[in-house]
Amino acid sequence: MTLNRLNLLWIMNLFLFVNSQADENCDHQLNAFATASSNFTACAIANSKPITLCEDCVETYIQVVESYQNMSLSYGGKKCIDNYVDLDRLQIVRTIYENCFDLWNRAKCNDCFKFENSNLTPKISNKTLQFDQYYVDLVKCINGTQTNSSKEICQKCLQNYMYLNSFYVSISNENDKIGVCMDIVDIMNTTRRYWSTKCCKYRRHEEYVFIGSAVGILTLTGVFYLMTLYLGEKEKPLILQQNRLAESLNHLNRDSDDISDEEE
Structure with a gap:
């Protein structure tokens, strides 16, 4: 009975130790995400005019993505992200990540860099x-x-x-x-x-x-x-003189008179 109790205590202590280690890892990942998102926000503001957001803030943005992805890894059978996502209405962690993601993609910053294995790199395209x-x-x-x-x-x-x-x-x-x-x-x-x-x-x-x-x-x-x-x-148009017509009529009349005299 005593041995069973010792085994039970040992198992409970091991469970608490594992949980404490998992919680410690989760706290570390959460702090890393908080630092990365804060650095990216500060970098974006500092490079807003003239806009050099993409070139000067790519390193901090990659840290935001990696720290958020690390929170989705399993530590001691649990995922750190489960402690901070879908458990409250504010969704602070997810909201901050989505804001960083949205700013980066609205600026089309991915167009400035190369990808390797579908992952963004700081190498200029x-x-x-x-x-x-x-x-x-x-x-x-x-x-x-x-x-x-x-x-x-x-x-x-x-x-x-x-x-x-x-x-x-x-x-x-x-x-x-x-x-x-x-x-x-x-x-x-x-x-x-x-x-x-x-x-x-x-x-x-x-x-x-x-x-x-x-x-x-x-x-x-x-x-x-x-x-x-x-x-x-201006060129003047040719107009027939009326006296020519009169002369023609007079000529006809004379011919008629001559004919009449001959008949008499």
Whole structure:
């Protein structure tokens, strides 16, 4: 009887020890998730303007995903996630994770990185690297212009801008609100605003010259036509003189009189 009691106490202590270890592991995983989600939130806020959320916060986002997945692993026959999900109405852990997940996916950040075995990695995708190279080339061209003249920048760097813009259009679905990774979208929007402010005025000036020239040519053509129409000598139509008809009638009358005299 004493031996049975000792065995029972040993089993109970082992069970309590295992549970305590499981609870300790769960507390560790919960703290890891809390730290990761807090770091990601702080990183997202710090990189909200200009938007570099994807590139600068990918490491912390991966930690959020991994720490949440770790909570779903079994420790001592129980899953830590069961202690924090579906047991209360607030669903704090799940809500925080879904908020991080939703922010990351609304920004289409996955487009900026490579996946390995269906898992997100911090390795930059090829199209992101190509876009970054076009952007760096444009910035180098702008900064390398010695006079810093807007006109010179626009003329010298036009080709670099066209390369960047064309590549962006090729990788982006512009029918969507966010056609590609948000970091790229923000860079392109900023570049387009810069180029529009800096360079489009010269293009508009050239367009105005072309339009003015076209209007001037059309106006001169119209004036020339009107002058030709109203000031040119008009050709007078030929009208038969009525005296010719009278002469013909007189001639007939004379012939008739001559015939009458001969008969008499």
